[in-house]
Amino acid sequence: MRSIIEYLKEIVFGVWSLMQGMKVTGSYFFRPSTIVTQKYPDNRKELVMYERFKGEVVMPHNEKNEHKCTGCGICELNCPNGTIEIISKTIVTEDGKKKKAIDKHIYRLGMCTFCALCVKTCPSNALAFSQGFEHAVFNRALLIKTLNKPGSQLMKGVE
Amino acid sequence: MEEKVKNITTEEQQEYVINMGPQHPSTHGVLRLVVSLKGETVKSVQPHIGYIHRGIEKMCESITYPQVIHLTDRMDYLSAHINNEAVCLAVEKALEVEISDRIKVIRTLMSELTRIQSHQLWWASFGMDLGGLTCFFYGLRDREKILDIFEETCGSRMIVSYNCPGGVMYDLHPDFAKKVKEFIRYFRKILPEYNQLLTGNVIFHERSKGIGNLSLEDAISFGITGPSGRASGFSCDVRKHEPYSAYDRVTFKEILYTQGDTYHRYVARIEEMWESMNIIEQLIDNIPEGPFAVKMKPVIKLPEGEYYQRVETARGELGVYVISDGNKNPYRVKFRSPNFVNLSVLNHIAKGFKIADLVAIGGSLDLVIPDIDR
Amino acid sequence: MPFDIYNFTSFTQWIDSSLHNAMSPFWTALTEMVIIGVLVLMFYAVVGLFLVYAERKVCAFMQNRLGPNRVGPFGIFQTIADLVKLLFVELIPIKNADGFLFNLAPFIVIIAGFMAIAAIPFANGLHAIDMNIGVLYVIAVSSMGVIGVLLAGWSSNNKYSLIGAMRSGAQIISYELSVGLALITIVILAGSMQLSVIVEAQRDGWFIFKGHIPAFIAFIIFLISSTAETNRGPFDLAEAESELTAGYHTEYSGIKFAFFFLAEYMNMFIVASIAATIFLGGWMPFHVGPWVGFNHIMDFIPPFVWYIGKTFFVIFLMMWFKWTFPRLRIDQLLTLEWKYLLPINLVNVLIMAFLVLMGWHF
Known part of the structure; x- marks a missing residue:
């Protein structure tokens, strides 16, 4: 007799525990307000990334097309993957001195691991992270970027 | 030829060898299990690893100490922050740098958040292994909230690279404390729902109780750490036995069970989430003031010698062993990764159970494959 | 009327x-x-x-x-x-597969579902054939699908497929029993195997209400075992994607895969419509005994709508099961059938027969 009671108890407990699970899924089913997914490409405009988000490395330029990069090469040294390559040139300043300056700051997005060491160690704060996250391109060559804009110059006062 | 055929016993002839992985839904990565079956019963499991071997230990020998950190993220990507912390602690130990209380508390908070999000993802995928697909979405939904907190402070979601030798990369975001409290309040409400959906379920009980038993002796001799080891009664919580960061100033319980089956490995992780929330609540209200990083030399050189630091990741004990010859690059780095060790027990405990149980056991060990191969 | x-x-x-x-x-x-x-x-x-x-x-x-x-x-x-x-999508040819059986399997699966529809009354007078052994026919035909599943698993030359097919065979053979007995409970109550007569007998109340607790238990058992029979979660062991990748249809692609896929949903529709016909009154509107006005309003909803509504209700229940529960293991699946569902079912049939004999139903 006891075994029959045990048997029935087992069934009742089993069904009860199954109902508990169904209660959870059922309650979400009838509450569409709890939906968390977003319609991504449609909501591009409202999509705001956090200010510190590490999208990709950029070199901010001001309105006079000047940047702060002196071409010292510390970012290149600190990058663990060889993502950054700096090609420098010698220019003649106004007062006739020869000076090393940046020709091209090459950044290979495909190799970047977003460790932020370049941005962190830059002595003149020339690099920053942008908010963009849509990195997909059809051609691998497009992932190799030159960060300084053509014709840009070193900002005055930055050594 | 004749002889060869004779040597094969009928037992061996009846073996049905299937190849789970490297592409299989329940190996959670590129792990290959060669499973010998008899009917549905598993006779032996032979793991083949190395499909995602990137040579991280060797790579470490050619880069500087701050650069090593971003590689450790990519080992156990679910407890990325804790891996970072291990390397940083080892470097700080070698240099004998005294770090401020604020840094310690920040690291502890982040580590515990990492632990919760890792267990959430584990719960999600474990539910999916057992066929309850809805678990997967609930787990990921709640994990997203922690990832948002990470993103706001660290700039990235999973591979945070937030630590650096001597502190952390950035200060905490002003909203950090508020958001974490909000999350804790939310998750304390949600976690019982997890239990309703899966833990209490009679099918789940049947699937997990008494499956894959691991005795205490075996757990110790195989070196199973983390929640998997603690479910067998192996008191191996590094946070308790060798407190690092701010773990010596919080009170928490080490979750110990003695049964060591799949169900208790599961419950141990669920309970750990509660404990992690307790730890966070103890620290979040009084984060000490101070600098978020100690000023280090631009080129970090460790004094000659050997250094070892162990931490408790979400999966067990991670050991970082650094040999330095005084240069800016380490001479040798060895990671004692918990997953590699935990995988070794799979054949031992899955033998004699059904193939469906193998999936459950593998899920309950919570393996992260890149950490196995490194 | x-x-x-x-x-x-x-x-x-x-x-x-x-x-x-x-x-x-x-x-x-x-x-x-x-x-x-x-x-x-x-x-x-x-x-x-x-x-x-x-x-x-x-x-x-x-x-x-x-x-x-x-x-x-x-x-x-x-x-x-x-x-x-x-x-x-390209139909990928499988090396060393038994080509004839491999191509035949999806057709058997889909034809089994196709045949079962014939006997189901969608509305008053709207059915292909009204056989006097309708219930028997439906049970017999719907269990033919497993042959297709077995063939698919056997002929694919894939180890996962074979395990899936064998599981499916064991599963359907045992659960067929529960489906049959659950329906027998109602056949005893209705006194006929003709589906149109069964529906007609529910004019003054659906069998799930008329048959007291035994009918309700039979309904629950039918729901569980028919979920198992259609290979749906939590009984989807034949395809169990976390263990067997896709089970018996691992090797199928393109339209042949679509056949299996459609057949799964169609089988679900068929068992749901059998449940609706036999337990929930088929196309009969919902009537509450003495409320004449209420009954009159219910009568104005077309029978086809009633039928579809009930069927989708049952389908929703089955979907709810699938998306809530973890999967059973093969031995537990058989334990559930032979140790729980079958004994309960037998007792249930006995009680129902007793009730009918004593005339204690409504």
């Missing part, structure tokens, strides 16, 4: 007689067969596609997701887009 305005008997008879007047009996029969075949085929396709969409939406809502929302408003054309894609 007020709902005779929705009686299709005269309509079908009119078609029959006008065809008879137009041509010889042989051609009449052939034309009717073709008409019915085309109608059922269209119905099959539409319901199958709709159920795939419905399942995706239901599970999405349970999982806090939006579900398909790209193709058409609320994504309603998503499954059609998927079908078109599947039509264009």
